[in-house]
Amino acid sequence: MTACSFLGMYDLPAQASANDRLWTAIATRLIAHGIAAPRHLTRDRAPADLWNDPALLFGQACGYPLVSRALPLRILALPDYDAPGCAKGRHRSLIVTRAADPAATLADFRGRRAAINDPASNTGMNLFRAVVAPVAQGNRFFADVVVTGSHRDSIRAILNDEADLAAIDAVTHAGLARFEPDLVRGLRIVAETPSSPTLPFVTARSTPVDTVAALRIALKEAMADPALDDARATLFLRGIVAVPPDAFAALGALGAMAATAAALGYPNLA
Structure with missing residues (x-):
């Protein structure tokens, strides 16, 4: 082996x-x-x-x-x-949409489309679900949820108008902002999730x-x-x-x- x-x-x-x-x-x-x-x-x-x-x-x-x-x-x-949204041994996700989207709060995205990198992802799904749950009030919140395969592809789905909202791992977001700034330049942060290990x-x-x-x-x-x-x-x-x-x-x-x-x-x- x-x-x-x-x-x-x-x-x-x-x-x-x-x-x-x-x-x-x-x-x-x-x-x-x-x-x-x-x-x-x-x-x-x-x-x-x-x-x-x-x-x-x-x-x-x-x-x-x-x-x-x-x-x-x-x-x-x-x-x-050492990235925005991170503390000692903890991080969070940033809930993002297109910069030009007029929705101001998370509640404004009811009936819109979500993108997740993987159904088992903590940063892309679990933390996302944690912030949506109180707003959903026990009802379906999104019109559709598309699985993209990666945080980068979730961002692309938003920029290509294939989705409206996604939770992006703070460390991934920091990396893209530094090394691929054109990819995140068209985004706006709507909310942040709770932190987790x-x-x-x-x-x-x-x-x-x-x-x-x-x-x-x-x-x-x-x-x-x-x-x-x-x-x-x-x-x-x-x-x-x-x-x-x-x-x-x-x-x-x-x-x-x-x-x-x-x-x-x-x-x-x-």
Whole structure:
């Protein structure tokens, strides 16, 4: 079984080399301790496939499917991002529409069209549902919900008048604003979602305990390495936040948001 690694959650073309450098620094430290770490990141497999692969040595996962689908993963740490809408180990989504859209509040979008990147996404769906649920008042809110496959494509759907509203991960939005400004220039922020834990760095649940310890050390060292200052800045990474022994408790709020939406009569974003 050949180990694999994945940092595809925030991997815009302008960020790819920074992710490569970060992983190389981690892998070099692991190899020095006799751990067979892959030299290159995996970019040709779907995230959900990798999250279920017992050979996943290091990766990053969306928190909502991690708790709602009981993915076979162990949490290593929470990334701490230096971007608008982020705090220590927490982030949120920005609810966006076209800049020229006359709707002023979230309630004004009743009967309009929503775009989501994935039905299991925390930032694209779960946090979105959490802010819509109180406004929906137990009724269907959107005329249509289109699944786009990515936050970037949700933005394109809005700009192409194929949707009117979407929840965009704050870290993704910051990356697009810096590296692809033309894509977000035509957007306007309508609202912000509640904050939630950032997308955790993970390893397969089957990873040996001594390897897990080595991963945490290598990750901590890479976050403090001055030679990686520019790579971390490209990824908006300020550092990491250690998680408690019961790491999944840190993600409990994600399930609580879903439960609250259901209690309000809005179990599905619709």
